[in-house]
Amino acid sequence: MREVVVDQKKCLAYGVCMMTEPAVFDLPDDDDVAHVVRQPENDDEWANTIEAVVQCPAAAIAIVDV
Amino acid sequence: MTAASVTVVGASLAGLATAEGLRRQGFDGVIRVVGEEPWLPYDRPPLSKDVLKTGPAEHPPYLRSEQAFADLQVEWVLGRRCIALNAGDRTLSLDDGSVLPFHLLVVATGARPRRLAPLDGVGGVHVLRSWDDDVALAGDVAHASTVVVVGGGFIGCEVASSLRHRGIDVTIVEPFPTLLFGPLGAEIGERLNRMHSDRGVQLVLGATVSGYRGGNRVEAVVLEDGRELAADVVVLGLGAVPNTEWLQDSGIACDNGVLCDATGRTEVDGVYAVGDVARPESSLYGRRVRVEHWTSASMQGAAVAMTLLDPQARGELVRVPYFWSDQYDTRLNYVGLHERTDRVLVRGSDGDAWQAAWERDGVITAAVASGDPRLLPAMRKALGQPVETHWPIERSRATRVS
Ligand SMILES: Cc1cc2nc3c(=O)[nH]c(=O)nc-3n(C[C@H](O)[C@H](O)[C@H](O)COP(=O)(O)OP(=O)(O)OC[C@H]3O[C@@H](n4cnc5c(N)ncnc54)[C@H](O)[C@@H]3O)c2cc1C
Ligand code: SF4
Numbered sequence: 001m002r003e004v005v006v007d008q009k010k011c012l013a014y015g016v017c018m019m020t021e022p023a024v025f026d027l028p029d030d031d032d033v034a035h036v037v038r039q040p041e042n043d044d045e046w047a048n049t050i051e052a053v054v055q056c057p058a059a060a061i062a063i064v065d066v
Numbered sequence: 067m068t069a070a071s072v073t074v075v076g077a078s079l080a081g082l083a084t085a086e087g088l089r090r091q092g093f094d095g096v097i098r099v100v101g102e103e104p105w106l107p108y109d110r111p112p113l114s115k116d117v118l119k120t121g122p123a124e125h126p127p128y129l130r131s132e133q134a135f136a137d138l139q140v141e142w143v144l145g146r147r148c149i150a151l152n153a154g155d156r157t158l159s160l161d162d163g164s165v166l167p168f169h170l171l172v173v174a175t176g177a178r179p180r181r182l183a184p185l186d187g188v189g190g191v192h193v194l195r196s197w198d199d200d201v202a203l204a205g206d207v208a209h210a211s212t213v214v215v216v217g218g219g220f221i222g223c224e225v226a227s228s229l230r231h232r233g234i235d236v237t238i239v240e241p242f243p244t245l246l247f248g249p250l251g252a253e254i255g256e257r258l259n260r261m262h263s264d265r266g267v268q269l270v271l272g273a274t275v276s277g278y279r280g281g282n283r284v285e286a287v288v289l290e291d292g293r294e295l296a297a298d299v300v301v302l303g304l305g306a307v308p309n310t311e312w313l314q315d316s317g318i319a320c321d322n323g324v325l326c327d328a329t330g331r332t333e334v335d336g337v338y339a340v341g342d343v344a345r346p347e348s349s350l351y352g353r354r355v356r357v358e359h360w361t362s363a364s365m366q367g368a369a370v371a372m373t374l375l376d377p378q379a380r381g382e383l384v385r386v387p388y389f390w391s392d393q394y395d396t397r398l399n400y401v402g403l404h405e406r407t408d409r410v411l412v413r414g415s416d417g418d419a420w421q422a423a424w425e426r427d428g429v430i431t432a433a434v435a436s437g438d439p440r441l442l443p444a445m446r447k448a449l450g451q452p453v454e455t456h457w458p459i460e461r462s463r464a465t466r467v468s
Contacts, residue, residue, distance in 0.1 A: 015439030055361045
């Protein structure tokens with residue numbers, strides 16, 4: 001199983017991830033870093049999530065094996 | 067088709083993204099990356115921002131950890147410039163006289179700063195693109211009290227903001243009536259004018275630099291109308307030109323970038339181009355677009371990696387463009403692509419928090435917001451939508467299903 005995670009120590013709140021896949025990423029009002037609100041649920045969401053990994057200017061998103 | 071080897075020219079963001087994309091898809095052949103700079107790929111945006119505020123560290127802000135670079139298994143050929151691509155025998159000529167054969171090739175040579183002929187080679191005059199540029203500039207401004215920035219584009223504005231942070235007197239000379247006039251237009255430019263003058267930046271607008279006073283080292287820049295502006299250091303922020311000269315006799319057509327199809331394919335079989343140097347076709351925009359943004363370079367590298375391994379994949383290089391810019395404590399986020407003739411709509415206070423969008427035929431073509439990255443998803447969604455229903459842009463919440 002793979003899982004997407006945001007390294008909140010690296011995140012610089014560019015917001016690219018939540019723009020790329022809003023179902024998975026969010027920048028909550030009460031925090032300065034992005035959160036994974038839920039795991040991708042279909043191929044489309046996975047494709048967008050991988051795109052977010054590539055696009056994150058802080059290289060803060062990773063897909064890990066769990 | 068399975069490639070035996072992929073060679074990349076240009077060891078920066080787009081080149082790294084290409085190599086990473088290949089490995090992510092399981093390519094286990096040879097990846098060779100040739101780069102003119104002596105460094106492993108590093109991040110350029112911090113050069114005009116944090117690095118300039120604090121003064122440089124010992125090495126550039128690398129894009130990956132030592133371990134991640136090692137895991138990539140790339141054969142780096144650094145400190146070597148390609149001077150020619152010989153399509154006939156499929157080789158590259160390097161500046162040390164060596165010749166490298168290639169199978170598949172990706173051109174990722176980026177862009178370099180435009181210079182100003184009358185100030186060429188004068189001491190104290192800087193451009194900012196590379197780590198070496200940054201080290202030289204930071205060393206020079208350490209003893210400067212007055213800096214003139216020529217050009218009020220993104221690099222010029224960010225440099226001004228970082229130097230103000232260090233308490234240095236900064237003047238920006240800009241030929242247009244506002245900062246960022248070219249990329250964002252007058253209405254938004256006026257807000258930027260205010261932002262910078264509120265922070266003590268001197269703006270000299272509608273003026274061009276024609277020369278300098280001083281001997282080997284600049285003492286003042288001279289404007290076309292004869293005015294002189296004292297300067298210990300001058301920073302040129304005049305935009306960038308794509309590094310295509312080395313392809314001159316290669317048979318690859320270049321015109322403000324390497325001309326390529328939507329997937330990055332050039333006229334020479336098996337040779338592709340990505341990043342700042344590429345000017346691909348775009349079905350999204352119905353024309354060629356050369357984008358000089360961080361996320362574009364990164365995405366284009368990932369896209370071409372797919373095409374290299376499966377030419378049928380037809381992954382387009384050009385996606386909806388996005389960029390950010392940090393000035394003082396404010397981040398600008400821009401998404402989309404507008405034409406200068408699009409009508410701009412602006413909303414928000416006079417301060418540093420505002421948003422704007424462009425529309426053509428009643429449809430939103432691009433949006434920019436200052437100070438609020440949380441607007442981005444809604445901005446992205448508003449593109450291509452009617453102004454009546456999508457302007458002003460309101461925060462959209464992610465649908466939480468947990
Ligand atoms: C100071 C600065 C601040 C920036 N800030 C932002 C920002 O805030 N947001 C944003 O979206 N974008 C920003 N950018 C733009 C972003 O950094 C670029 O879009 C990105 O670096 C492009 O990557 P690239 O790999 O295509 O080209 P480049 O990064 O230009 O790399 C090209 C590499 O190829 C090498 N090369 C060139 N010719 C040859 C040759 N003949 N042989 C071998 N090697 C060669 C060069 O030395 C260079 O290392 C900024 C750029 C700069 C310079
Ligand atoms: S794109 Fe990266 S840096 Fe930006 S908010 Fe998402 S995780 Fe953070």
